[in-house]
Every structure is written in C-alpha cells, then in structure tokens.
Amino acid sequence: MKDSRGTFVILVDVGNTSATLGLSADGTIARRARLPTASHTAANIRRVIGRLVGRRTAAAAVFCSVVPRVDKRWLRELARFIGRNVVVVSHRTRLGLKLKYPRPQTIGADRLADACGAAWYHGVPAIVVDIGTATTFDVVSGKREFLGGIIAPGPVIMRDCLAARTALLPKLRGNRTCRGIGRSTAAAMRIGASVGYRGLVRELTLNLLEETGRRGVRLCATGGYAATALKGLDLPFTIDPDLTLRGLWKIHELNGRRP
Secondary structure, eight states, rough: OOOOOOEEEEOOOOOESSEEEEEEEESSSEEEEEEEEGGGOOHHHHHHHHHHOOOOEEEEEEEEEOGGHHEEEEEHHHHHHHSSOOOSTTTOOOOEEOOOSGGGGGGHHHHHHHHHHHHHHHHHSSSEEEEEEEEEEEEETTTSEEEEEEEEEEHHHHHHHHHHOSSSOOOSOOOOOHHHOOSSHHHHHHHHHHHHHHHHHHHHHHHHHHHHHTTOOOOOOOOOHHHTTTTTOOOOOEOOOHHHHHHHHHHHHHHTOOO
16 A cells, blocks of 8 residues: 555664664655664564555665675665665765765765765754764765764763673663762762763864864764763754664665655
8 A cells, every 4th residue: 555645765774783764755754663783684674674664665765784794684675675776875875965085985874874864954064973882973064075073982882891891890781871979889880981971972072163163063963872872961962863864865865766
C-alpha cells in the first residue's frame, strides 16, 4: 500500500554502537528504528527494515556507515527492498559542499552526512558536534566548504576507560550525571566523566570558534548522547537528534535519486 504522502526513502546511518534508520517522503523523518551493531545479521537487518517500512512503498535508500564489515549485508538487504542500487555516502557523493580536505577519502561518511545536514538545515558557517561512541566536531565555512574538525572520545568511553585500565575502579552503569564533590568512588568517577566531558566539548568548541572567527557560526549537536552530555553547557548549541538522517535525505535529493 502506498502512503498518501508519497513514496518513501530509507535512510540508514550505521555507527559503532548501533544503526539508526529513518523513513522519509519529504525531508521530515516519519518513522525511526535502531539496531545494535553487534546484531547486524542479514536476518536482523531484513527484520528491522521490514518493520520500518511496513506496508509503505520504499523505492530509494541512502546509506552511510563507519563499520565496513557489515556494509555488504546492509546494501544487499536494502537493494532487495527498493529494487535498485543504494546511494552510498562517500567523498565522491554530491553533498552541496566543497571538501577542502587533503585526503577527502578518509572522512567518515557520518561526518559528511552531519556536515550536509547542518549546512542545509541550520545554515553556514557551522560547527556540528556528533556525540556517540566517539565525539566528532566538523566545521563548514560560510562558503559551504568542509574544512575538517576534531575527533575525541565519546562520553561512554570517558566513563568506562578508568575501569578498563585500573585494578580497583568499578565499571559504571547507566548515563546518570553528577556534579559537586564525590562522596563515593562511583560518584567521583561520574563527576569526572560528566563534568569533565562537558569541559572537553566546551574547550574544543571554543578552539574551533577561535579558528573560524566566531561571527555568525551556528552550533549544532546530534548523536544519541547529545541531550544528556550537553546539559548545563554554556554554549548555544541547537540539538537536532535527526541531523544525520536529515543530511542523508538531502544527499538523496542532491544525487537525483527521486523515486
């Protein structure tokens, strides 16, 4: 059955922890789904795409990934659903941006999608921060040039690294944040992770603002931990949970893959 709003596009962002999927007919994300990266068997991929699409018509797909070992499985299953080749995001894909980067083939596809989404939906110049397993900062100039950025640990890596590298410190559970003075080992570790992480984001953002001249720079944030990690930060970030998916939609438009 074809949805009254038209034929849909499947948008897929495969990250180190999980894959995020979206379904869109007009740039707004109508439906979403997630699949842990550790569960990326062909059967699970087929199942999650099927649940996302339901009885709607999907005739195009855009795919970005930072986990090469699962790419063939995803592309095979997506092609089965849409009956055609999938747009795979890379430095060769039309993004509406000029890549002023020495080796553009080394830029992560998720970073390209984020930069595209920030430029087209929030304006330029822009700094976009994606807070997931890793934290990536990407800079787009006022001339729509992708200039590069910064890569740092994500909040979960910061939280877990002490337990992994020491004999007595415990592994913390959950994403609860703390501040003030720690009155237990766990509290002290949570303060170090949560307040320390905000300090990391703040200082790296200020560094990039200094490099870009500050004037009129849009600050955008996305990623599964963005809302929690940036809480209380004294910088005017716009949090856009769907930024990567919206960037993938724009890439669909720019690459002429209209259903």
